[in-house]
Amino acid sequence: ACPDAHFVIAGRGESLARYRRMMVHPERFEVRDEYIPRADVPRLFQEAALVALPYVEASQSAVVPLAYAFGKPVVASAVGGLPEMVEDGQDGLLVPPRDSDRLAAAIVALLRDDERRRRMQAHIRLKVAGELSWDSIARSTLRVYEESRGEGEG
Incomplete structure (x- = not known):
């Protein structure tokens, strides 16, 4: 749908590791599971x-x-x-x-x-x-x- 899009998931979260496993294109995501x-x-x-x-x-x-x-x-x-x-x-x-x-x-x-x-x-x-x-x-x-x-x- 938006092949050039890059997504940043920022902030602390309980389920970020689980969501990371669900990502179809993990290379398009930056996950920062931390206090920013x-x-x-x-x-x-x-x-x-x-x-x-x-x-x-x-x-x-x-x-x-x-x-x-x-x-x-x-x-x-x-x-x-x-x-x-x-x-x-x-x-x-x-x-x-x-x-x-x-x-x-x-x-x-x-x-x-x-x-x-x-x-x-x-x-x-x-x-x-x-x-x-x-x-x-x-x-x-x-x-x-x-x-x-x-x-x-x-």
Whole structure:
């Protein structure tokens, strides 16, 4: 489907050895079953065309805003708070959890469609400059504090 694609599986995981045995083309995968040193993180994101997060369960993921900070679309499982973080079709794609066929199809679709990825990256830049900016986060945090003290509106 994407013969030139190279995949990096990064971070600690319980099942990475098992997944390595299941790989049809292991030469196309780099598996880093370790804590990723801070100095290596920028390179991994900069070299990526997209970021895949095939969670089975998750309340949220700190990887999503990090991917967005590097301008990368996200393909994620629609679990926990991820559908609130990833706008399906706008800055990434959501797939059902445990559906490897849909996950693979979404990844391949984005890898094959440079223009779609560029549109998503443009949306991500606006999102990072707006709702994910430090000013916006500070205002939201202050609003929560004020509301918890009974000083906010509403």
